[in-house]
Amino acid sequence: MIDQLAITASAAEWLPAARQLAGELQLRCLDCAEPSRLDAPAFVLQRGERLQLCATGRKAPGPVFVDFVGGTAAHRRKYGGGKGQQIAKAVGLRSGFYPGVVDATAGLGRDAFVLASLGCKVHMLERNPVVRALLRDGLERLQNAALEDVELAPIAQRLGLEESDVSARDWLQDQAPESIPVVYLDPMFPERGKSAGVKKEMAAFHQLVGSDEDADGLLEPALAACYYRTVVKRPRLAPCLAGRKPALSLEGKSGRFDIYTKHGVPG
Missing domain, CATH: 3.40.50 (Rossmann fold)
Structure with a gap:
């Protein structure tokens, strides 16, 4: 790098x-x-x-940055479907129950922001120092915007970032058993070649960051640390993480959420 x-x-x-x-x-x-x-x-x-x-270069695609205030994040916060979104169902969110979530593979923080905007307190882990710097910058701009926007203020309070360089696997292994309500995993999956669904700037981002080849090693420590469930986001046709079949899956057009349950969420 x-x-x-x-x-x-x-x-x-x-x-x-x-x-x-x-x-x-x-x-x-x-x-x-x-x-x-x-x-x-x-x-x-x-x-x-x-x-x-x-x-770099004259024909380079657009930049990649973290924006929790405007753009796609703002549109999804206002019009994304609220608790009816699949990610909300996957983590078990319901009226009166907003589980704490550790997003152990935060990336650019998009799913973490959605969960925080829906009421969950989310702690983000990101091992890549460049991506972590982008996340930190996005959080700082969110916190500044929250000083003047009453809708953003509670979201900013619910969204945090782990600043240490420890890997997600080691961090999870250091937690007490069943101490985290929900662990969320969205490991970077190898690109399937030139897909029209992948923007040029994100393809460049994936080129720099690479895929999480060791992602299978995250499942067991996540299951040990979670209390209610571990949720794994996967491309729709991708194999299950670590080859382990989930208790249930929620499928969409291009992706799915594999849900590994331990204790039932409050009804």
Whole structure:
């Protein structure tokens, strides 16, 4: 990753923050270099009003960033279907019951934000330091927006990020048995080639981050740590995690939620 990535600033005022981030991630800082004018490295993290991952070169796709305030997150928060969404059903959410969730493979935090917006307290784990930096930036902007938006304030309070470098497997193994109401897993699945359903910028993101080849090792520690259930999000035709059949599955057009139950959720 070090050979593929560097840090830049969108303007001179962001240079101190860019250089600080470069030190934290042990990456080169290219000062205010414009991503579209670079031939190498393949990606830069650009520090500006928001932190964003940019592919370099003239024909590069758009940037990848975490946005919990506007865009898709805002639309889904307002019009996404509330408790009727499959993810809400998968974690067992119902009126009067909003289980705490550990999202052990948070990625860009989209599902974590949905669950937090529906009332669950969500703790995100993300082992990739670049993705974790994007999440941290998104959370900071959410918290700033929440100071003036009464609808965002409770969501910001319910959404948190683990700052340590520990892997999800080790973190889960360190938890007391049955101490987490719900563990949620959405490991990065290998791309199936050029799919029209995968935006170019997300394809570039997957290229940098890679797939979670060790994802099968997450299931047992998740099952040991959870109290009610472990929920695994999978592509619709993907094999079950660790080859273990779930108690039940909720299928959609392109994906499914495999649910491994332990104790029944309150009725």
